[in-house]
Amino acid sequence: MVLKKLSTVRYVILLLLPLLVITYCGKAPSDPPPVQTGSLLITALIDTNLIDSMEVILDDDNLGIYPNPCVLTDLVIGKHQITLSKDDPADTLVDFNCNPAIVDITNEDTTRVELSLTKLAPDFTLQNLNQEDRTLHDYRGRVVFLIFFSYT
Numbered sequence: 001m002v003l004k005k006l007s008t009v010r011y012v013i014l015l016l017l018p019l020l021v022i023t024y025c026g027k028a029p030s031d032p033p034p035v036q037t038g039s040l041l042i043t044a045l046i047d048t049n050l051i052d053s054m055e056v057i058l059d060d061d062n063l064g065i066y067p068n069p070c071v072l073t074d075l076v077i078g079k080h081q082i083t084l085s086k087d088d089p090a091d092t093l094v095d096f097n098c099n100p101a102i103v104d105i106t107n108e109d110t111t112r113v114e115l116s117l118t119k120l121a122p123d124f125t126l127q128n129l130n131q132e133d134r135t136l137h138d139y140r141g142r143v144v145f146l147i148f149f150s151y152t
Contacts, residue, residue, distance in 0.1 A: 035076055036076070036077045036107050037073070037074045037075055037076055037077060037107065038075055038077045038105040038106050038107045038108075038110070038111060039071055039072060039073045039074075039075065039105075039110045039111070040071070040072045040075055040082075040103060040105055040110065040111045040112075040113065041069060041070075041071050041110050041111065041112045041113070042054075042056065042066070042068075042069060042070055042071075042072065042082070042084070042113055042114075042115070043068065043069040043112075043113070043114045043115070044068045044069070044084050044086070044098070044114075044115055044116075044117055045114065045115070045116050045117065046086075046096055046116070046117045046118075047116075050068055050069075051068050051086055051096075051117065052067065052068060053065050053066065053067050053068055053086070054066060054068050054070075054084045054085070054086050054117075055084065055085045055086065056070075056072070056082070056083075056084060057082070057083040057084070057085070058072075058075070058080055058081070058082050059080050059081055060081070071110065075105050076105070077105050077106055077107050078104070078105060079102055079103070079104050079105075080102070080103055080105060081100045081101070081102055082100065082101050082102075082103055082113065082115070083097070083098060083099075083100045083101075084097070084098045084115050084117060085097045085098075085117070086117055095119075096117035096118065096119055097117060097118065098115045098116060098117050098118065101113060101115055121136060122136075123135060123136050123137045124136055
């Protein structure tokens with residue numbers, strides 16, 4: 001009865017309203033697109049020699065210890081920062097490390113990276129001229145120039 005009282009224009013608008021809402025309000029939510037992944041082949045050298053295992057750090061996330069060389073799979077494609085480290089079994093105070101490298105992982109082929117590890121100086125603490133303790137680790141990532149001298 002109510003529909004009979006509405007004018008033809010109002011009746012057409014009421015019929016088209018659900019269609020307009022669906023068309024202009026977007027589509028129903030769907031699953032997000034799958035994340036594209038690739039793989040990375042890492043080879044680590046000390047001098048020119050392969051090492052047996054290494055600790056892998058990708059984008060500041062420690063991924064754990066892997067044999068050398070190793071292939072990491074299911075990595076999100078794009079640019080990533082990679083760092084490797086290795087404890088020296090002969091000396092517990094010495095670690096091997098490499099400068100962070102940027103790798104561009106693609107989903108086409110396995111991305112390859114070869115990194116050279118070098119010995120890090122052992123961490124130590126000394127006092128400066130103002131009697132403040134300074135630790136070498138506090139300056140990690142910066143160039144450090146040390147001058148040792150004596151007052152006597």
